[in-house]
Amino acid sequence: MKQINKIMAYEFTKEDLDEIEKIKAKYPEVMPATLPVLWVAQKRFGHVDPDVQKLVADTLDLPHSHVHGVASFYTQYYKEEKGKHVLDVCTCLSCQLCGGYDILHYLEEKLGVQKGETTEDGMFTLNEVECLGACGYAPMLQVTNDKYVNHLTKEKVDELIEMLKDGKSPEYEKIGMPQRENI
């Protein structure tokens, strides 16, 4: 009974359904809408666990297995509930060379969790991730599939954690071209 209630709890709003119609119009078939609609679902529910995957499949009239296959292939879809903020620390090549692991271990110590775990209060999930395409601004991390925080130091990590605890989000960090004056 509990399971049924949970499934029924996941429903797209009218607004979501309108957006899904717009997405479908971009492609000649329905299947290509799978990735973007999973994004819509993740934005709405915070994750795409198997029940949300079923909702996406039913909304698009696609097999559940197809949506599950897609959701499980791509790392950015959360297949289970995560902390309020997900910290994806890059440790790949350039970030490794510039101290990405120091940042990861500092966060593990600071938050009292290992990579892949969520803090007890549900505030933070800490992940080690592959290259995020910010190699020149290493070490860096991404906050919940959104803003990049670059040129990390322990102090900057402390500030970020305080800011997130205060309910504020980091802003977009504009990084210009070093050979130009105006940009």
Place this chain on the structure above:
Amino acid sequence: MIMSSVDWKNYEPVIIPDIKDLHKIDVYRKNGGYNGFKSVLTDKKKWPEQKSVIDEVKAANIRGRGGAGFNAGLKWSFMPPADGGPRYLACNGDESEPGTFKDRKIFEYNPHLFIEGALIAAYAMQVTTIYVYIRGEYKDYIDMMQNAIDDAYEGGYIGKDILGSGYDCDFYVHSGAGAYICGEETSMLESLEGKRGYPRVKPPFPAQKGLWGRPTTINNVETLAHVPGVIKNGAEWFSNIGAANHPGPILYGISGHVNKPGVYELPSGIPVLDLIDKVAGGMRNGKKLKAVIPGGSSTPILRADMLDGITMDSDSLRTVGTMMGTAGMVVMDEDTDMVDMLWRIAHFYHHESCGQCTPCREGTGWLEKVLLKIKNGNGEIKDLDLLLDITTQMEGRTICALADAAAWPVRNTINRFRDEFEARCKKSVHAVA
């Protein structure tokens, strides 16, 4: 020693010029933007037919900036004649190769240049719909591109009957969701079709059967950003910039142990050492240069002593057994631990292997495991030869090039820093002498 004749010090950037607010369509237009596209649509004297546009781009020899370095115009000419059905251009902005962070600069600072290039390409190939595939992590850049595309629709450059020419074309952004493999062109098509990103067997090539079985061309975002310049200034202008066999401006992404990492727009054919010492401000903390990965993690590594006279173009890099790749250069100083570094690269490819082909799925895993054993001090000398053996069993035996991309760094880093790897291994107990 070969001396380079490329005059990069006086180079004026064209892809990302020093113009404030160029990402806004009005500023872009004020600076001659969309004139190239307008001319191919309306100037029937200069561009009598679509083929003349393809020929010009082919003559310019824009070598694909995604890593493979294939002539873009030649790729366009593989599209079969139009039959009235849908045709597609898929623009690759997946940009996931470690060390590569250049296309995001185009999305941020000059998105309309890329849009114009894609539209010229689309018109030349009589494409009906353009998709730009951007990696999901680039949320901010996806939003910026969407805004730019919306503005271009409003300006009449995209949509129905573009600029009164009767040509129709749509342009959509498609967001990825975290998978390096989707930068492989046929995997990107699968992902656009809403599936798991498994690369396709070729042939059929995308020009014959691409998106939804229809003719499709795939170009890197930076490649397309070079097209408006070629149309406005001619193929000769482009092919006179930089190195003769790999001409044009390049967005170099420099990262690692340098003082001023970042993206720099300069001609091809710059001496590698100039790029490190003069452009990127030299080595951090006055350390000595140890090694360079010239174009993303899959390109074979170079020792510092191999760099004399080597320039950033495919011909010169080939003489030392490496490649241009994406021109995302990773610089390492004397303190870098090559075993740790190589293990991390192997870890990346193991994580990103899609699992479709056995040699890659299993091979990337074994490379990582054996390297971890060596990294932890438990390896033996014979493990190094085991690693080299695994690489030969992966290379060329899979549907796409990910297995090769995983094998090359392992083979070349071990061969070029063998002493360091051997020093980390336990001494053999079976030695006779």
